[in-house]
Amino acid sequence: MTKPGVRRGERGAVAVVVAISLVMLMAAAAIGVDIAKLAYERQTLQNALDAAAAAGVLKLPDDPAAAILEAQEFASANMVGAQLGSITPSVALRCVTSYNSTTKSPDWATVLAVCGISSHSFNALDCNEESGICSVPCTTSNHCNTIVVKYDKTVDYSFGPAIGIPTGQTGAVVSAACRGYCGTVAPNPMDVVVMADRTPSMADGFTTKDSWTGDTYSTPNGSLANMKTGIQDMLGSMNQDLQYVAFGTIALSVPSTSNRVAEPPALTDAFTDADPYATCSYWGCSSWNSYNKKWHFAGSWVPVGYTNHYTKTDSNGVVSVDTSTTLGKSVGQLDISNDEVYYPTASTGEKTKSNEGTHLAAALKGAVRYMLNTDPVTDAGLPKRPEEYGTPKKVIIFETDGSPSEIFNSDSSALSLSNSLDIGSAGNGKKQSCDNFTQIATEAKAQGIRLIMIGVGAVNKATCGTSKYSYTYVRDVLAAAASPTKSGKASDASDCTVAGNTELENSDGDNYFCAASSADLKSVFISAFGSLTEKSKLMSLPNAANLS
Secondary structure (H helix, E strand, O other), rough: OOOHHHHHHHHHHHHHHHHHHHHHHHHHHEEEEEHHHHHHHHHHHHHHHHHHHHHHHHHOOOOOHHHHHHHHHHHHHHHOOOOOOOOOEEEEEEEEEEOOOOOOOEEEHHHHHHOOOOOOOOHHHHHOHHHOOEEEEEOOOOOOOOEEEOOOOOEEOOOHHOOOOEEEOOEEEEEEEEEOOOOOOOOEEEEEEEEEEEHHHHHOOOOOEOOOOOOOEOOOHHHHHHHHHHHHHHOOOOOOOOOOHHHEEEEOOOOOOOOOOOOOOOOOOOOOOOOOOOOOEHHHHHHHHOHHHHOOOEEOOOOEEOOOOOOOOOOOEEEEEEEOOHHHHHHHHHHOOOOOOEEOOOOOOEEEEOOOOOOOOHHHHHHHHHHHHOOOOOOOOOOOOOOOOOEEEEEEEEEEEEOOOOOOOOOOOHHHHOOOOOOOOOOOOOHHHHHHHHEEEEEHHHOOEEEEEEEEEEHHEEEEEEEEOEEEEEEHHHHHHOOOOOOOOOOOOOOOOOOOHHHHHHHHOEEEEEEHHHHHHHHHHHHHHHHOOOOOOOOOOOHHHHHO
16 A cells, blocks of 8 residues: 555655646747747738839839938838838849850849940849849949849847747848849730841941031941840740740842841842832833832832740750751851832833932831731741730830931822831932931831830931931930830930940930940840830849848
8 A cells, every 4th residue: 555645745846746747838839929029020021022023113214312211101000000010121223134154154144235334343142043043232223123122130039028938039030122124034925026127328438428417427347146136035034935026128029948047139221010010021011000109119018927936945054046946047057139120200200220229218107017017836836825915015126227218209198007108208309208217116016016215326316307416316216216205205216336334325214225346236135125114023033131
């Protein structure tokens, strides 16, 4: 039989153990409550910073200072709304661009084009080869495309003070959002027509003199080659499953089986004429009826129709243009056009030949008509793109190096999109040619087409006008045409031949881009296309937690 005193002693020991266990269980529960509180506030902080970054990035690239203020106010308002108190997060601006695997650094040409940053300083940790992006410092004086919001919150514990742990830290919570070009172009369904200038003025060293200002300027050497490289680089950055691309030329091309951008046969003294209504002989046309006012040049403005086959992916997952495809090959085969064509003279309508000029209005009309009259899903036999990405945008990317010069008189009805007539100046020279271009651009935008204009070389100083006292710079005409407004309110198209103006113009958020030199064209095309990706997105940046 167990002695009563011993039993009472065991009961007392159990009570002590139970009491100690209860204390430990209560302490563990208290710690658990505080840990749960810390996790809750950290997640709430993350949500607030995500919302703040998403709100702030909408102010980029036009107003970086406002973006910072918007992000800070939005983050604090969200935390106050969750009854967790006001905060003032740190905000950093960045320029996110692609990673150059050869130099192991950011693609500086694109950094300059997208954000206007010319200083080449970065931390090696700011690049990530696997994701293919770099994040470089950006300031309010630049046109930044990314905002980073960071905060480390101190959380007051409820039970921790009882055991000497009054607070906890969430640690650095970071959110980053990018808008537009973010190293890669986001999924964005589009029908794109690229129009490339291959008129004689694109030849290396082509020199011309402006009739009003007296300025003499030359096309930079390598313009055609760098334009082709720029288009190829742009195509390599695109998503061929979502972005269907057609390719047009200024001047026209006569497609053949082997070359979609082939030239018409060279001019000879022997007379050939496509006009069935003309009365012509070996020497020319002695009498033409009104048909010659509705003159058509031979060829096609858009010789390469919509395609979704233009890129390839190598074993390392690197995407680039596929030069073996019809589109890739056509860009590579592009050459300077013949410098002479037949056309009807203004006085008699008789056939003559001269430099073919730069028919920008006719080229733009050809691109617009192709876009409006062609459904790429049905006519081109291309697959339907996922509906969750929305209705495809219709975009024309139009590149030229000079002022419009229309060498023949056309029927007034040619300015209508309802017919295929090519457009002439009606005898009023460059002023009328510029007005024609503006009218077609206005009609295109009224049809919901977005225009991206790229000017290179001579276009920066070329003019159109009625006298040396009354003229307009072609760059301003192109900028007005590119303006998103239907009326064509001109953007600030600075003279890109002035040092520093190129990056300012190309990162100001409008639809006009300029290239002072031919080398600029390589990055300008990517920058121009990137501007079409207006959607913002949250993204993970390399070394983001260390940004300040």
